[in-house]
Amino acid sequence: MAGVEGHIRIRQGDGRIVGTHSHPELTKNQSLVFGTLNRADGPLTAYAILDLLRDEGFRAPLQVYRALEKLLDFGLVHRLESLNAFVACSHPGCSQHHAVAFAICETCGNVLEFTPDAALKDLSKWAGDCGFSPAKTTIELRGTCRGCGQAATN
Amino acid sequence: MAGVEGHIRIRQGDGRIVGTHSHPELTKNQSLVFGTLNRADGPLTAYAILDLLRDEGFRAPLQVYRALEKLLDFGLVHRLESLNAFVACSHPGCSQHHAVAFAICETCGNVLEFTPDAALKDLSKWAGDCGFSPAKTTIELRGTCRGCGQAATN
DNA sequence: ATACAAGATGTAACTATGTAACACTGATGG
DNA sequence: CCATCAGTGTTACATAGTTACATCTTGTAT
Structure with missing residues (x-):
């Protein structure tokens, strides 16, 4: 893979080191996008x-979308x-x-990620009964988190 | 509400009847959009x-989006x-x-709508434990339906 | 070494999806 | 009569994502 030496260092074409990260196989653009998402305290478009x-x-947007595509493949994003x-x-x-759920607070914008095992099991059962083979499962709750709900009633 | 007489008939501003439907409170544009979605054999943008x-x-797109917004409110779409x-x-x-799930076949484009009670119950329980109040729940399975899966292995 | 294949990148142009702002109409209720 | 409100029409704009094409880098086979 381009731009990676050993497990950690990322180099540009001229050999100059431009960044490090804990995941061994990220290219320069992937690393930059992943770093940006990691530093953010919430979702980013x-x-x-x-x-x-x-x-x-x-x-150009394509630089972002191409990096995101790989990061999604890797399960990092x-x-x-x-x-x-x-x-x-x-x-x-x-x-x-590969299956995960999100609770998105529409007031503060924070996102909680969780793994609803029983729900996923139920959906798998339904899929099996219907002969449907799921490749990706999306579960998203939009609503109000505890902090924002309390603030609203005070 | 504008454009409606009694329970059934829809009129334009000049009083001309332009359509009928089974839902009593749809305006002309809402009725046209709902009819289009009903006639379609799958999802439409x-x-x-x-x-x-x-x-x-x-x-203009706004004519569609405004109708869709109401139809979503009514739970018809x-x-x-x-x-x-x-x-x-x-x-x-x-x-x-108000909570429903979809299985979307990425091969044929068909959509199955179902109500996964156990999954919804599990998600409600998680939300309760976390103090999260869900306003809307999205559950979508992307994958392959029975027919398309069988066709692929033949 | 050299040549080739595959992956990664850069850039411009374009398509697709969704909203803001403003004007106008017709119904409803004082 | 007049104010109000939901619905409508229209223009312009804002946001989201893709196609196409060229270049570069790296790994591999010869």
Whole structure:
């Protein structure tokens, strides 16, 4: 894979080291996008990521979308379908959890990621009964988190 | 509400009857959009609806989005977040089922609507434990339906 | 070494999806 | 009569995502 030496360092074409990360196989652009999502305290749209990376030389949305596609493949990033936005996975080593759920607070914008095992099992059962083979499962709750709900009733 | 007489007939501003439907409170544009979704054999995007209604005088996306917003409120239509598309509710009198799930076949485009009670209960339990108040729940399975799966292995 | 294949990147143009702002109409209720 | 409100029509705009094409880098086979 291009731009990677050993497990950690990322180099540009001229050999200059431009960044490090804990995941061994990220290219420069993937690393920049992943870093941006990790630093963010909530979901970001692709265009928001683009704006945050202008200083790093990003110019076109495709640079973001291509990196996001790989990061989604790796399981490092999730897409929130109801927001057209992306978040870094909050599980330590998330590659396993290909099915996950999100609770999105519409007041403060924070997102909670969780794994609703019983719900996923029920959906799998339904799928099996119907002969449907799910490739990806999207579960998103839009609503109000505890903090915002309390603030509203005070 | 404008454009409605009694329970059934829909009139334009000049009093001319332009359509009928089984839901008593739809305006002309709402009725046209709902009819289009009902006739379709799968989900439609807002712009696809717009194109199908050009002959009826539709000119701008807002005419579609405004109708869809009301139809979503009434529970007559669902939005598929992972497709940015809309479907007529397939339940007889759907207003009750504010939480529903979809299985979307990525091969043939067909959508199955179902109500996964156990999954919804599990998600409600999780929300209760976390103090999260869900306003809307999105559950969408992307994958392959029975027919398309069988066709692929033949 | 050299040549080739595959993956990654850069850029411009374009399509698709969704909203803001403003004007106008017709019904309803004082 | 007049105010109000939901619905409608229209223009322009904002946001989200893709196609097409060229270049570069790296790994691999010869």
